[in-house]
Amino acid sequence: MSLQLSVRDVTKRFKTGEGVTGISLDVTKGELVTLLGPSGCGKTTVLRSIGGFLKPDSGDILIEGRSVVALPPEKRPTSMVFQSYNLWPHMTVYENLAFGLKIRKLPKAQIREAVADALRLVQLPNSEKKLPGQLSGGQQQRVALARSLLLKPAVLLLDEPFSALDAKLRQEMREELREIQTQTGLTMVFVTHDQEEALALSDRIVVMNHGHIEQAAAPRHIYDRPSTLFVARFIGKMNFLEGVVEGSGIRVGPFVLPNEDRIEGETLVGVRPEDVILKAAEAGEGMKGLIKQIMVLGHYAEISVELEGGGTVRSFQPKDAVRELTAGQQVAVAFTKSIAYPKIGDN
Amino acid sequence: MSKGQGRKQAILGLIMVSPSFLLLLIVVVLPIAQSFVVSLREESGGIGLGRYAYLFEDKGMRDNLIFTLRITLVSCALVLAVSYAMALYMRFSDGRLVDWIRRTYMIPLFIPGVIATYGLMNLLGNHGWLSRFLLVFGIELPRIIFDQKGIIIANLWFNIPFATMLLSSAMAGIPASVIESARDVGAGKLAIFFRVIFPLSFKTFLVALTFVFMGVIGSFTAPFLLGPNAPQMLGVSMEQIFGVFREREQAAALAFFTFLLCSALGYFYIRSMAQEEASRS
Numbered sequence: 001m002s003l004q005l006s007v008r009d010v011t012k013r014f015k016t017g018e019g020v021t022g023i024s025l026d027v028t029k030g031e032l033v034t035l036l037g038p039s040g041c042g043k044t045t046v047l048r049s050i051g052g053f054l055k056p057d058s059g060d061i062l063i064e065g066r067s068v069v070a071l072p073p074e075k076r077p078t079s080m081v082f083q084s085y086n087l088w089p090h091m092t093v094y095e096n097l098a099f100g101l102k103i104r105k106l107p108k109a110q111i112r113e114a115v116a117d118a119l120r121l122v123q124l125p126n127s128e129k130k131l132p133g134q135l136s137g138g139q140q141q142r143v144a145l146a147r148s149l150l151l152k153p154a155v156l157l158l159d160e161p162f163s164a165l166d167a168k169l170r171q172e173m174r175e176e177l178r179e180i181q182t183q184t185g186l187t188m189v190f191v192t193h194d195q196e197e198a199l200a201l202s203d204r205i206v207v208m209n210h211g212h213i214e215q216a217a218a219p220r221h222i223y224d225r226p227s228t229l230f231v232a233r234f235i236g237k238m239n240f241l242e243g244v245v246e247g248s249g250i251r252v253g254p255f256v257l258p259n260e261d262r263i264e265g266e267t268l269v270g271v272r273p274e275d276v277i278l279k280a281a282e283a284g285e286g287m288k289g290l291i292k293q294i295m296v297l298g299h300y301a302e303i304s305v306e307l308e309g310g311g312t313v314r315s316f317q318p319k320d321a322v323r324e325l326t327a328g329q330q331v332a333v334a335f336t337k338s339i340a341y342p343k344i345g346d347n
Numbered sequence: 348m349s350k351g352q353g354r355k356q357a358i359l360g361l362i363m364v365s366p367s368f369l370l371l372l373i374v375v376v377l378p379i380a381q382s383f384v385v386s387l388r389e390e391s392g393g394i395g396l397g398r399y400a401y402l403f404e405d406k407g408m409r410d411n412l413i414f415t416l417r418i419t420l421v422s423c424a425l426v427l428a429v430s431y432a433m434a435l436y437m438r439f440s441d442g443r444l445v446d447w448i449r450r451t452y453m454i455p456l457f458i459p460g461v462i463a464t465y466g467l468m469n470l471l472g473n474h475g476w477l478s479r480f481l482l483v484f485g486i487e488l489p490r491i492i493f494d495q496k497g498i499i500i501a502n503l504w505f506n507i508p509f510a511t512m513l514l515s516s517a518m519a520g521i522p523a524s525v526i527e528s529a530r531d532v533g534a535g536k537l538a539i540f541f542r543v544i545f546p547l548s549f550k551t552f553l554v555a556l557t558f559v560f561m562g563v564i565g566s567f568t569a570p571f572l573l574g575p576n577a578p579q580m581l582g583v584s585m586e587q588i589f590g591v592f593r594e595r596e597q598a599a600a601l602a603f604f605t606f607l608l609c610s611a612l613g614y615f616y617i618r619s620m621a622q623e624e625a626s627r628s
């Protein structure tokens with residue numbers, strides 16, 4: 001796999017002191033990488049630096065092996081889909097799509113064909129004559145996507161492109177984007193603060209926090225083995241229990257869990273709700289607790305258990321398995337999988 | 348909606364627009380109609396368009412007309428070029444100079460016209476400050492005051508601030524993101540200007556043009572104080588016909604003709620608005 005985009009140790013600090021520091025990221029051809037993180041962590045800053053709308057203070061950005069940091073946006077082989085559609089309100093859909101191709105001086109017949117193809121790809125055929133104001137938000141965003149796809153950019157940049165759409169449409173657009181990506185083989189960098197979207201969409205997720213990268217890995221890996229407490233908290237749901245290092249393991253209640261990372265001192269042990277097992281209290285082993293609440297959420301149920309030693313653990317169970325359970329019932333809790341983090345500061 | 352309710356709403360609507368309609372009638376329509384009626388009275392005592400024919404037949408009047416149109420067109424072109432450039436500059440640059448312009452460009456709006464005109468006379472006149480200053484370097488200032496140059500300079504002074512204000516607000520209404528996406532697809536500065544910025548501010552451009560045109564063509568103070576004795580701008584000429592020659596009918600004909608010139612521009616303005624409306628629905 002050849003390297004399509006390479007961000008090398010990029011730092012950008014605004015006058016206010018905020019920004020990003022030491023960002024390094026390699027994206028191979030045809031890969032879809034998401035930048036994920038809470039609001040204000042610097043995702044847009046990284047994306048705009050790649051697109052040329054911000055000039056990094058230091059570091060280098062290479063696209064297909066060539067440094068582009070000195071180039072203005074109009075000279076970069078990138079294209080960006082913005083959060084706020086950004087269609088030109090005075091141009092029809094056709095003119096919006098054709099604008100970039102006209103600048104590239106393509107013959108008219110070819111432009112016409114390319115525009116029609118792009119509109120078919122985003123499932124908006126025959127809307128050439130409409131003005132952006134006559135389209136719904138989702139349709140406008142598709143046109144914006146088509147406008148970028150048409151230019152066949154070396155890297156397609158998307159900054160929370162679906163965040164203004166409702167949940168159902170967002171889901172549809174996600175699937176559509178995935179399909180377009182397999183069809184076109186485009187390299188994409190996708191910014192989102194929605195971890196579900198990132199998990200569903202990406203080949204690789206880059207989790208950012210406070211202007212630096214916390215972890216970059218495949219969705220599965222990020223979900224199963226979050227490398228920092230921040231990632232563990234940010235991605236998916238996670239129970240946290242206080243643990244004490246004991247010999248080669250970590251003691252949590254009656255259990256001694258593995259200490260793979262050789263952590264010392266106080267620890268927090270994370271357990272995904274789906275790795276929490278509930279057994280009848282009489283079974284004897286496990287942490288005792290009382291069922292506080294049972295919520296059926298579609299095909300599964302979320303059960304909160306208040307532990308005897310304090311704290312609450314949430315467990316996901318198939319919805320049929322909860323029939324015998326009732327609120328107030330005593331249960332024993334056990335874990336199939338866990339991951340430990342050093343307890344730092346007020347974490 | 349029932350028929351009765353519809354009628355009620357229609358009557359309510361009429362009542363609501365009637366004050367402004369009455370005002371328009373009294374302040375605008377009636378005087379124009381009156382001028383027109385007066386202007387139809389011929390010198391011979393009959394009724395006809397003789398007063399209008401005179402506007403074109405008399406050499407002096409014809410010169411005045413051409414002079415007025417030329418000054419108006421040149422002023423409009425200069426004002427809009429300068430205002431547009433300033434609005435663009437203020438929108439897309441920053442720094443000390445821009446801040447300074449932003450703070451000061453509206454000052455001329457707050458200086459009474461007569462005072463500004465006298466100021467210009469003192470500055471640009473035959474023995475004014477500028478000519479005395481240039482004389483030190485052995486440069487002789489061409490005639491500016493009592494010449495069309497003086498009128499045009501005064502028109503710039505009076506019209507640039509307001510036109511700039513209008514155009515600036517139009518520029519402010521163009522989101523940076525719309526321009527960024529144009530750069531993103533590869534548009535250079537010229538393409539961005541002609542394909543994005545100008546079309547998006549064209550409506551305001553027309554409004555500014557209309558205001559400047561009407562203001563200049565009907566101006567009086569500056570041409571009266573700064574202009575040559577002949578040819579004259581229509582406003583000055585009208586005053587002379589009315590006040591000096593006491594030909595009320597001829598002055599009315601000139602006034603009505605000026606109104607027609609302005610309504611021609613008004614027609615273009617309204618037509619372009621209507622086209623926009625039509626394309627939107």
Ligand SMILES: Nc1ncnc2c1ncn2[C@@H]1O[C@H](COP(=O)(O)OP(=O)(O)OP(=O)(O)O)[C@@H](O)[C@H]1O
Binds near residue numbers: 016018042043
């Ligand atoms: N032009 C700017 N000038 C000063 N500070 C800025 C500027 N742009 C962004 N910042 C700051 O830099 C930090 C990172 O901003 P950025 O827009 O990259 O965040 P983000 O991760 O995209 O957030 P969101 O999810 O809310 O879009 C923020 O703290 C923000 O306040």
Ligand SMILES: [Mg+2]
Binds near residue numbers: 043044
């Ligand atoms: Mg952002």
